[in-house]
Amino acid sequence: MALFEFEDNSLFLGTVREVDTRKVSILVKTDENLRKARVGQLVCLQVASGVETWLIGLVDKVIKSVISSPIETIKENTDEDKHSPNEGTGEDVVNTVRLTLLGTTRWSAFLHSATFSRSLVQVPDIEAQCYALQDKQLESFMNILSASGDKEQSLALGTYTIDDSATAYLDGNKFFQRHAAILGSTGSGKSWTVASLLERTAKLPTSNMVVFDLHGEYRKLSYARHIRIPGPEELGKSSEELLYLPYWLLNADEMQAMFIDSSEFSAHNQVMAFQNAVIDEKKAVLTELNKNEVLNAFTLDSPIPFSIQKVIHKLTDLNEEMTQGARGLKQGNFFGQFSRLLTRLHSKLSDKRYGFLFHAPESEHQYDSMAAMIYKLMDYKSDKSQIKVIDFSEVPSDILPIIVGLVARIIYQVQFWTDHEKRRPLVMVCDEAHLYLPKKEGKNPVEQRAIESFEKIAKEGRKYGVALLIVSQRPSDVSSTVLSQCNNVIALRLTNGSDQATVKKLMPESLESLLDVLPIMDIGEALVVGDSVLLPSRIKISEPLEKPLSATIDFWSEWQKGAEKPDYVRAVENMRKQGRG
Ligand SMILES: Nc1ncnc2c1ncn2[C@@H]1O[C@H](COP(=O)(O)OP(=O)(O)OP(=O)(O)O)[C@@H](O)[C@H]1O
Ligand SMILES: [Mg+2]
Numbered sequence: 001m002a003l004f005e006f007e008d009n010s011l012f013l014g015t016v017r018e019v020d021t022r023k024v025s026i027l028v029k030t031d032e033n034l035r036k037a038r039v040g041q042l043v044c045l046q047v048a049s050g051v052e053t054w055l056i057g058l059v060d061k062v063i064k065s066v067i068s069s070p071i072e073t074i075k076e077n078t079d080e081d082k083h084s085p086n087e088g089t090g091e092d093v094v095n096t097v098r099l100t101l102l103g104t105t106r107w108s109a110f111l112h113s114a115t116f117s118r119s120l121v122q123v124p125d126i127e128a129q130c131y132a133l134q135d136k137q138l139e140s141f142m143n144i145l146s147a148s149g150d151k152e153q154s155l156a157l158g159t160y161t162i163d164d165s166a167t168a169y170l171d172g173n174k175f176f177q178r179h180a181a182i183l184g185s186t187g188s189g190k191s192w193t194v195a196s197l198l199e200r201t202a203k204l205p206t207s208n209m210v211v212f213d214l215h216g217e218y219r220k221l222s223y224a225r226h227i228r229i230p231g232p233e234e235l236g237k238s239s240e241e242l243l244y245l246p247y248w249l250l251n252a253d254e255m256q257a258m259f260i261d262s263s264e265f266s267a268h269n270q271v272m273a274f275q276n277a278v279i280d281e282k283k284a285v286l287t288e289l290n291k292n293e294v295l296n297a298f299t300l301d302s303p304i305p306f307s308i309q310k311v312i313h314k315l316t317d318l319n320e321e322m323t324q325g326a327r328g329l330k331q332g333n334f335f336g337q338f339s340r341l342l343t344r345l346h347s348k349l350s351d352k353r354y355g356f357l358f359h360a361p362e363s364e365h366q367y368d369s370m371a372a373m374i375y376k377l378m379d380y381k382s383d384k385s386q387i388k389v390i391d392f393s394e395v396p397s398d399i400l401p402i403i404v405g406l407v408a409r410i411i412y413q414v415q416f417w418t419d420h421e422k423r424r425p426l427v428m429v430c431d432e433a434h435l436y437l438p439k440k441e442g443k444n445p446v447e448q449r450a451i452e453s454f455e456k457i458a459k460e461g462r463k464y465g466v467a468l469l470i471v472s473q474r475p476s477d478v479s480s481t482v483l484s485q486c487n488n489v490i491a492l493r494l495t496n497g498s499d500q501a502t503v504k505k506l507m508p509e510s511l512e513s514l515l516d517v518l519p520i521m522d523i524g525e526a527l528v529v530g531d532s533v534l535l536p537s538r539i540k541i542s543e544p545l546e547k548p549l550s551a552t553i554d555f556w557s558e559w560q561k562g563a564e565k566p567d568y569v570r571a572v573e574n575m576r577k578q579g580r581g
Pocket of ligand 2 (some may be wrong): 191
């Protein structure tokens with residue numbers, strides 16, 4: 001069976017003149033042949049030794065250069081390429097097509113079908129023939145691609161730009177195994193791509209995804225479970241939809257970052273006294289509940305409910321302690337050392353923005369309430385629970401990194417401590433990641449801790465079945481530790497130079513030239529690169545059936561409509577009470 005037929009030579013481009021592993025130069029004899037080559041087009045090259053084996057390449061550059069110097073000065077590697085010398089003028093025209101090899105396609109007699117693989121069985125020989133893949137030949141190649149992708153683990157993402165009749169599949173296993181990223185300028189179609197992926201994921205019976213939704217864009221998706229962090233107005237209420245994160249979930253580092261100013265002279269004493277008080281309180285609770293096993297092994301980091309008020313009392317006592325000395329009462333060892341710590345504790349506790357930490361209803365402070373919370377976040381068995389959307393839209397931006405980081409850390413740790421056989425893979429979708437996953441430099445200690453939680457997941461999550469899907473419009477602002485761990489990238493239109501450079505760094509060097517199309521792609525069109533796609537390719541992402549609520553506002557049209565009187569009084573009140581309710 002012939003894979004490709006080029007008998008009439010109408011698609012013949014030229015012959016191989018230079019090979020540098022994946023980069024190949026083709027010498028094209030005539031201008032007519034050169035016109036068949038376009039940047040971004042697929043070509044195939046004959047392999048001399050293999051029966052029905054073709055190398056597939058992608059055109060990077062099409063060059064027609066006129067060399068007007070005498071023959072002796074023509075550069076070494078082009079002097080034999082001179083073609084159609086313009087007699088009398090001393091001009092030579094050299095036509096070259098540069099391409100990057102992408103893989104090999106071949107007919108397998110055993111499988112009785114054609115397959116495509118990213119490996120190169122061999123590099124092309126000098127003088128090997130190169131043909132453009134167009135029309136029927138392109139169609140048969142795209143069929144091979146789609147057929148190779150259409151397996152159980154495949155995830156249909158859209159259609160190929162070069163042939164919109166061919167479905168583009170991702171390998172769903174490989175896509176999530178080693179983290180992935182969806183990057184693109186604002187309005188390029190990231191949220192729609194996420195919704196498209198969510199829609200397909202929700203169809204699997206026990207899939208498990210947690211979406212960090214910063215603008216409430218996904219709050220209407222009918223197939224998802226919706227959870228939100230309570231705003232100041234909702235504090236004290238308890239409901240299935242509200243997610244409190246009681247302060248005792250914080251680990252030692254997070255607590256220290258939140259309450260202790262490490263630049264203070266007495267910082268060391270503060271840490272020690274605070275930690276001792278917390279340990280004592282946790283111990284008291286465990287003793288009362290008869291949790292002997294935990295009592296013997298727990299640490300300061302263990303999430304065990306305790307009363308922060310009692311800790312404050314204890315510190316206040318130490319801060320004001322007077323002891324009996326030889327000549328009457330004297331100040332205790334820690335007298336006055338905790339004044340600032342206590343002020344900071346009080347101010348955090350009374351700050352309504354931190355209400356989800358310090359003002360959870362009593363029901364959330366029970367020993368068993370943490371497990372209930374985890375079911376809310378990580379359950380995949382009950383109705384509509386495969387996709388969990390956490391709405392952070394009511395959370396002020398300055399504390400966003402702390403909360404998102406805390407949720408991510410808790411999910412990761414629960415997954416870590418789940419028995420190996422019972423562990424189910426889980427994906428965290430981090431939309432607008434630049435807002436809470438920025439580069440660490442210059443951030444305050446609390447934010448740094450939050451970013452570190454994600455960095456740890458990026459580095460170690462794979463082993464425990466936790467993957468990140470990073471979504472951002474400013475890849476150059478996102479922590480590079482996290483981004484560099486993303487093995488698959490869906491790059492939508494990206495116009496900013498430094499963002500393009502960041503994306504380029506994530507790609508293997510041989511594919512860099514592909515990225516030149518980043519600024520000129522259409523909305524919803526993406527360049528998908530990584531081990532989950534058979535071929536790094538431009539894909540038109542399918543529209544999700546249920547759209548996210550991210551619709552771009554049409555300024556001009558809106559201004560043409562009549563509108564009610566503006567209610568800024570209410571907006572100002574909302575701003576004061578930090579809630580839109
Ligand atoms: N696959 C697609 N097909 C057709 N139109 C699309 C597609 N994806 C996005 N769009 C259009 O682009 C608009 C913006 O898309 P989207 O909200 O996904 O952008 P975004 O990249 O998430 O932007 P932001 O960074 O601001 O969140 C959509 O409202 C829709 O009209
Ligand atoms: Mg978006």
